[in-house]
Amino acid sequence: MADRVPVSAPVSGDRTPGRPAGPGRFGRLGRSLREAVLGYLFILPALAVFAVFVFYPLVKTVILGFYRTPPFPNLPSRFVGLSQYRSVISSTAFLESLWRTVLFVVFTVPIGLVLGLGLAVLANQRLGGIQIFRTIFSSTVATSVAVASVIFYTLLNPEVGLFSYWLGHQGGAGILNNPTLALPAVSVVTIWQNLGFTFILMSAALQGVPDELLEAARIDGSSQWHRFWRVTLPLLSPTVFFAVVVGTIGAFQAFGQIDLLTQGGPNNHTDVLIYYLYQQAFLFNDTGVAAVLSVVLFVILLILTFVQFRFFERRVFYGR
Amino acid sequence: MTASAVTGGPTVSPAGGLELPRSASVGLEGVTKRYGDATAVDSLTLEITAGEFLVLLGPSGCGKTTALRLVAGLEEPTAGLIRIDGEVVNELDAKDRDVAMVFQSYALYPHLNVRRNIEFPLRARHVAAEERDRLVAEVSASLRIGDLLDRRPAQISGGQRQRVALARAIVRRPRVFLMDEPLSNLDAQLRTEMRAELVELHERLGTTILYVTHDQVEAMTMGDRIAILYRGVLQQVGVPQEVHDRPANAFVAGFIGSPPMNILRGELAATGIADGLQVVLPGGAVPLPEPLAAVARRRGLTSLIVGVRPEHVAVDPAGTLSGSVTMVEALGHENHVACRLEGGKLIMVRLATGEPVPRPGERVTLSFPGGRLQLFDPVTEERLDG
Numbered sequence: 139m140a141d142r143v144p145v146s147a148p149v150s151g152d153r154t155p156g157r158p159a160g161p162g163r164f165g166r167l168g169r170s171l172r173e174a175v176l177g178y179l180f181i182l183p184a185l186a187v188f189a190v191f192v193f194y195p196l197v198k199t200v201i202l203g204f205y206r207t208p209p210f211p212n213l214p215s216r217f218v219g220l221s222q223y224r225s226v227i228s229s230t231a232f233l234e235s236l237w238r239t240v241l242f243v244v245f246t247v248p249i250g251l252v253l254g255l256g257l258a259v260l261a262n263q264r265l266g267g268i269q270i271f272r273t274i275f276s277s278t279v280a281t282s283v284a285v286a287s288v289i290f291y292t293l294l295n296p297e298v299g300l301f302s303y304w305l306g307h308q309g310g311a312g313i314l315n316n317p318t319l320a321l322p323a324v325s326v327v328t329i330w331q332n333l334g335f336t337f338i339l340m341s342a343a344l345q346g347v348p349d350e351l352l353e354a355a356r357i358d359g360s361s362q363w364h365r366f367w368r369v370t371l372p373l374l375s376p377t378v379f380f381a382v383v384v385g386t387i388g389a390f391q392a393f394g395q396i397d398l399l400t401q402g403g404p405n406n407h408t409d410v411l412i413y414y415l416y417q418q419a420f421l422f423n424d425t426g427v428a429a430v431l432s433v434v435l436f437v438i439l440l441i442l443t444f445v446q447f448r449f450f451e452r453r454v455f456y457g458r
Numbered sequence: 459m460t461a462s463a464v465t466g467g468p469t470v471s472p473a474g475g476l477e478l479p480r481s482a483s484v485g486l487e488g489v490t491k492r493y494g495d496a497t498a499v500d501s502l503t504l505e506i507t508a509g510e511f512l513v514l515l516g517p518s519g520c521g522k523t524t525a526l527r528l529v530a531g532l533e534e535p536t537a538g539l540i541r542i543d544g545e546v547v548n549e550l551d552a553k554d555r556d557v558a559m560v561f562q563s564y565a566l567y568p569h570l571n572v573r574r575n576i577e578f579p580l581r582a583r584h585v586a587a588e589e590r591d592r593l594v595a596e597v598s599a600s601l602r603i604g605d606l607l608d609r610r611p612a613q614i615s616g617g618q619r620q621r622v623a624l625a626r627a628i629v630r631r632p633r634v635f636l637m638d639e640p641l642s643n644l645d646a647q648l649r650t651e652m653r654a655e656l657v658e659l660h661e662r663l664g665t666t667i668l669y670v671t672h673d674q675v676e677a678m679t680m681g682d683r684i685a686i687l688y689r690g691v692l693q694q695v696g697v698p699q700e701v702h703d704r705p706a707n708a709f710v711a712g713f714i715g716s717p718p719m720n721i722l723r724g725e726l727a728a729t730g731i732a733d734g735l736q737v738v739l740p741g742g743a744v745p746l747p748e749p750l751a752a753v754a755r756r757r758g759l760t761s762l763i764v765g766v767r768p769e770h771v772a773v774d775p776a777g778t779l780s781g782s783v784t785m786v787e788a789l790g791h792e793n794h795v796a797c798r799l800e801g802g803k804l805i806m807v808r809l810a811t812g813e814p815v816p817r818p819g820e821r822v823t824l825s826f827p828g829g830r831l832q833l834f835d836p837v838t839e840e841r842l843d844g
């Protein structure tokens with residue numbers, strides 16, 4: 139490539155009178171082409187990784203959904219086209235599971251966000267020993283889903299669990315086996331587990347709000363409440379938006395706590411979409427239905443995220 | 459009628475408000491602010507009359523901004539009383555003190571457009587929309603930012619942001635304006651323009667202004683009075699001319715003026731003629747004129763600090779003080795010459811145009827024609843008066 143430069147140099151350097159000086163059209167085109175090639179070379183490694191681990195599986199999953207899994211292993215799977223998509227989407231099991239997922243997201247995301255933000259605001263004050271509280275509030279980020287689930291499994295145990303005792307659910311089947319309480323219970327575990335992450339996010343964002351703006355607002359006669367709504371929150375909006383998008387996606391994909399606490403029970407009352415998918419894929423070995431569910435979940439999240447960007451991002455202030 | 463639309467806030471005149479004087483006195487009485495072991499403001503006592511433009515002047519870290527923040531209610535004094543309009547406001551929250559502040563960084567709300575920024579104090583006080591629109595239109599017209607109302611702070615220039623910050627302070631007609639180095643982020647030309655505009659604004663509004671700056675030119679040109687702070691301690695309060703002509707101590711003398719007064723330490727010696735005295739300075743001895751010599755004699759001093767303004771030093775072949783020129787600053791209307799005396803001390807000489815200017819490196823002798831010196835105590839550095 140480098141040996142082309144001397145060849146083109148006399149062309150672009152041709153300074154005949156009456157002609158504008160500077161690089162000729164040819165030279166400029168060559169340079170932008172070289173830049174483009176170089177740019178693609180730089181993203182090639184990432185592209186390769188994505189292709190192997192994301193794009194190929196995605197396409198393969200969509201295709202898998204077109205084939206009905208045979209009732210017995212070693213029989214050939216049969217191409218059924220979109221009919222499997224239609225039957226899965228219209229099935230009661232799927233719709234009920236989707237509804238439970240929506241409930242789960244609605245329970246966990248807003249409450250988790252408000253709690254995380256609230257704790258961050260509380261811990262953002264200049265008080266002696268506040269570091270201790272900050273550490274405590276962010277500690278769940280270092281806790282795995284498994285640990286959180288085991289802790290709450292014990293607390294919710296109908297025989298020895300403290301929560302069961304406080305809530306008057308001693309003996310019997312217990313909260314996790316109660317059809318109305320199981321999903322809220324799993325949601326509480328999820329909120330608790332995510333709280334540390336949300337807290338850290340919000341704390342970091344709060345540190346980014348200039349003191350001077352809040353002081354200016356104070357002198358302008360703004361009450362604490364007014365300052366929070368009119369100054370702090372707008373400046374936190376990019377982080378809140380990020381937390382909502384990431385939190386929603388995370389909630390749709392919650393699996394560990396459900397598998398460890400309820401296995402989708404009692405009587406499917408905590409059988410959210412991802413758990414339903416897991417059961418189809420690994421308990422019933424129905425890869426066709428599981429593939430359809432994967433694709434549907436992907437599309438739901440895609441649409442939801444698009445909607446969030448479309449409607450809520452307008453209210454986000456990115457600064458500068 | 460309009461006044462009733464404002465709840466818990468300032469009253470606004472039906473006529474339009476902007477021309478109506480509204481101001482309060484500010485009093486500080488033994489105000490001290492400590493941060494741990496560090497004392498930012500040390501028993502500051504200062505009385506600012508209603509409608510006055512008082513400049514708090516001092517080098518960075520002298521406590522002037524802390525003093526301002528104490529008045530604003532953003533800091534609580536460790537000791538002492540703060541009064542606004544005669545009323546002690548120590549316990550009053552910043553939002554209830556009815557003062558407005560202009561920050562060095564302007565502190566405009568970046569997520570709000572100019573209109574919403576200016577409206578902010580009105581909205582915080584639940585002023586009715588109609589009244590709000592009228593006030594914003596009025597104040598933005600008077601500050602010539604009416605065409606910027608829909609822009610965000612990031613989309614306007616530094617000078618325009620400065621005006622928006624002022625508009626936000628003015629719009630609710632506070633009793634006192636607090637200004638924390640409001641011009642220091644502007645370029646030199648704009649700063650000079652805004653100086654004049656602020657003075658004009660003060661004359662128009664008649665509101666008390668407490669203005670913090672480290673720029674003594676700003677202080678001299680804008681203030682009705684200047685209060686000079688150093689290391690948290692008030693050094694002198696007075697009208698600009700008085701502070702300039704009769705500095706209370708060597709610090710004030712060395713801080714005011716451009717270039718500031720030369721401060722030289724010297725020993726006292728007899729001239730041998732009658733009981734005349736001379737001061738032996740690093741580069742030679744200069745005679746002490748009689749009224750000043752009498753002061754020194756009366757106090758029985760053996761050494762003292764001499765202050766001499768650059769315009770009262772002359773390059774004089776018959777001078778008794780010798781040194782070499784290190785730098786010449788030609789400003790067009792005058793020349794500043796820096797001379798290094800033999801002891802290593804720098805002395806500034808201000809020469810009017812037309813006077814011959816020595817070249818850098820040249821050896822010169824200096825004199826103090828007319829003996830226009832100021833004397834300061836060698837220990838306390840206080841001014842020595844007759």
